[in-house]
Amino acid sequence: MISVFFTLIGAGGATIFKIKLGDGGTSSKKKEVNSSPPTVPTQKPPEVTPKPESPPPIKTNIPALTEDSFSFKTVRVNERGEVIKRESKATSMWIEDLVEGIKLEMVYIPAGTFIMGSPGDEKGRQRNEEPRREVTIQPFLMGRYTVTQAQWRYVSTLPRVQIDLASDPSYFKGDLRPVERISWYEAREFCARLSKATNREYRLPSESEWEYACRAGTTTPFYFGETITTELANYYDGSVVYGREPKGIYREKTTEVGTFPPNAYGLFDMHGNIWEWCADHFHENYRRALGNESAWLSSDENARRVVRGGSWFNFPQYCRSANRTPLPPDNRGVSDERDSSNVGFRIVCVPKEIIFP
Numbered sequence: 001m002i003s004v005f006f007t008l009i010g011a012g013g014a015t016i017f018k019i020k021l022g023d024g025g026t027s028s029k030k031k032e033v034n035s036s037p038p039t040v041p042t043q044k045p046p047e048v049t050p051k052p053e054s055p056p057p058i059k060t061n062i063p064a065l066t067e068d069s070f071s072f073k074t075v076r077v078n079e080r081g082e083v084i085k086r087e088s089k090a091t092s093m094w095i096e097d098l099v100e101g102i103k104l105e106m107v108y109i110p111a112g113t114f115i116m117g118s119p120g121d122e123k124g125r126q127r128n129e130e131p132r133r134e135v136t137i138q139p140f141l142m143g144r145y146t147v148t149q150a151q152w153r154y155v156s157t158l159p160r161v162q163i164d165l166a167s168d169p170s171y172f173k174g175d176l177r178p179v180e181r182i183s184w185y186e187a188r189e190f191c192a193r194l195s196k197a198t199n200r201e202y203r204l205p206s207e208s209e210w211e212y213a214c215r216a217g218t219t220t221p222f223y224f225g226e227t228i229t230t231e232l233a234n235y236y237d238g239s240v241v242y243g244r245e246p247k248g249i250y251r252e253k254t255t256e257v258g259t260f261p262p263n264a265y266g267l268f269d270m271h272g273n274i275w276e277w278c279a280d281h282f283h284e285n286y287r288r289a290l291g292n293e294s295a296w297l298s299s300d301e302n303a304r305r306v307v308r309g310g311s312w313f314n315f316p317q318y319c320r321s322a323n324r325t326p327l328p329p330d331n332r333g334v335s336d337e338r339d340s341s342n343v344g345f346r347i348v349c350v351p352k353e354i355i356f357p
Helices: 149-155 184-198 207-215
Strands: 066-077 083-099 102-109 112-116 133-137 140-143 275-281 305-308 324-327
Touching: 083 149, 102 149, 102 207, 112 207, 133 207, 140 207, 149 184, 207 275, 207 305
Parallel strands: none
Antiparallel strands: 066 083, 083 102, 102 140, 112 133, 275 305, 305 324
């Protein structure tokens, strides 16, 4: 049985399912014909063209998503990085069992409306984060974590849809570390293979879905509050601060998913660790942008796409909720140095069998 894991760039800038197929055939019995000659032979019966046999039906055994819940604690800090609030929360999640020991955990993201983009006085903001606008989002499921190397390795063995996938592309090894060195095309192929195996639509999040999920109701630069610290996220060079927080540590590598506190929706690592691909093409600003959760696409399929969230090798301002950075879709963030091993993704799903509130 197919039994993915969830619970889905130089310095200072962006370098950046068991489908059981039964034999299930139709059986046909030959009609018995009396071999004795007829008593009154008349005329030869007309020939009847036999009907073609129907193809054998495909029997599938696709497991339903398993609903569960989990509890977690969130943290809020002030501009000095001091914890001013801790809160216990619980939320629903749905689990996709891939294979024994490997599963995808997807968190329920409720419908809502938010202001997308950054205010003019937000430190580290960029012009491509404006104008701010109201966006309405429909409910969906999102990976509790970014896709891990164990999840990637399993899905890479599923039948190819469009392109081949390397089974172990990451520089920093570990089943629970995020998979990195992934292009947009490869992330899309992962989603396509998973969708085909599970008969559910998995895809990359749109930019608006990503930011809405990241903010989780907050309006501050980070879902933690006014600033960020290396006790809350994995980003570049703890000697560089965003607000008035103390200097921190530089880990110089990715960390296992779920290492740091989640946001109010129960999503982990939305700030730092690895950049996350979105479905959208990159646009220089939000003029004429959509007001819903759909991906904003251009006519050029191969135009640059968007990555979000920053990484272990980016300064804190690039890890803000509003930050958006363009990358060519074939870019894996790969160079001869480990320093570019920082591009991955998380997935979303809107299963037909689930009726959201």
